[in-house]
Amino acid sequence: MTETGTLSYGTGGTLHISVDAEKYQIEAGDLRSLLFYSRVIPICGNRSRTTPSGILVSDVAIEGHAAMNASGKAVVLHTRVGSYVIPLISFQRVARGEAISAPLFPLVPGVTG
Template structure:
């Protein structure tokens, strides 16, 4: 079963998703599309790529966030697992009213 995680508000309206040692982000434009249009939001991760020169950061899509079927929660699906957060808590973090909120792991086979 996945570990519990945290959703946190960051500078510029970026949302940070932290699960165990993994750190993801959701950009403000994607958050707005999720909340106002119901479109899925990309969950991004900056990966450090080491090559012949200096390490470089590469942003990759590592999952997505979407409203659940009832529209009362946001389901986040990442490489680290699947999580759910009540829509009210997600909105409070998005508006900066709350610094963070817990993510609740979904049981395997439950799509939220």
């Protein structure tokens, strides 16, 4: 079963997505494309690992995408762990820093937004 998640505001306008133990982010520069032009934007994951010599390496990879739903009233987030929806007004409030966080609601498997 897909767990509920949280969208939260981070430093520099980056949005953080937290679902169970997984953490993702949406870069501040990508938000304009989504909110003003309804373009699909990447959701990135930050994977940290330690090399055999003890050096901490951080790899950033695209692990999903965010898009406006067909009605334009919600944002749909597709990640490796599942798909989620958040009302557009809640997404905008977090993106502007007016709200610290907002809940993400899991989409029913087989139903696309």
